[in-house]
Amino acid sequence: MSDWIWLQPGAGAPIDLAVGCPTVKVGAGFSCQVGMVEGEVPPGGGFQIPHWHEDLDEVFYVLEGEIEFLLDGQWRRAVAGSTVFVAAGTVHAFRNASDQPARQLVVGPVEVAELIAELGEHPRERWEEVHERHRSHYVTQHA
Numbered sequence: 001m002s003d004w005i006w007l008q009p010g011a012g013a014p015i016d017l018a019v020g021c022p023t024v025k026v027g028a029g030f031s032c033q034v035g036m037v038e039g040e041v042p043p044g045g046g047f048q049i050p051h052w053h054e055d056l057d058e059v060f061y062v063l064e065g066e067i068e069f070l071l072d073g074q075w076r077r078a079v080a081g082s083t084v085f086v087a088a089g090t091v092h093a094f095r096n097a098s099d100q101p102a103r104q105l106v107v108g109p110v111e112v113a114e115l116i117a118e119l120g121e122h123p124r125e126r127w128e129e130v131h132e133r134h135r136s137h138y139v140t141q142h143a
Contacts, residue, residue: 005030012038015120020045020096022106022120027113035113041067041102046095050139051131053088056115058108060084060094065102069094091139 005026012023019041026036050070060069062082068075069084070093077097078084086092096102106112115134119127128138 013117015117017120018124019047022116024113024117025105026110027117028110031110033110035106035108035110037106037113037116038063039104039106041065041094041096041104043096043099043101046093048093048095049127050091050093052091052137052139054135054137055088056109056112056134056136057088058086058092058106058112060086061105061107063103063105065096065100066098067094067102067104068097 007025012025013027014021014023020039021042022037022039024035024037026034028035046067048070060067060078060083062078062080062084064080066077066079068077069086071084071086071090075095075097094104106116111134115130115136118130118134122130131137
């Protein structure tokens with residue numbers, strides 16, 4: 001691993017998901033501790049399935065547009081410049097309920113980037129299995 005990287009705008013490893021177009025900016029190939037994903041979230045897109053992670057904290061930073069986050073059972077609107085921290089064990093989801101595209105950064109342990117990247121390798125009907133492999137669970141399994 002290199003001690004540093006410099007990615008130009010638009011660079012990274014794009015992931016083909018039907019719910020948006022995330023790009024891994026920092027992942028396991030660069031770091032064993034930090035992951036960062038830039039996500040384009042089209043109108044109607046997002047990861048809208050309520051879920052939780054056993055040991056992954058996530059930070060979402062809205063770059064453009066607005067994104068709604070499911071927190072404490074309510075959808076809450078975050079506009080560009082907003083930061084949303086989601087601690088491990090917290091049920092959450094996100095969506096773009098507007099008619100304009102949105103972009104966000106997702107930062108957390110490198111496993112966050114690995115989980116998102118692996119979702120792109122499988123059809124949507126296998127995503128719950130992928131979450132389980134990463135100690136993440138759909139809300140029906142929350143303790």
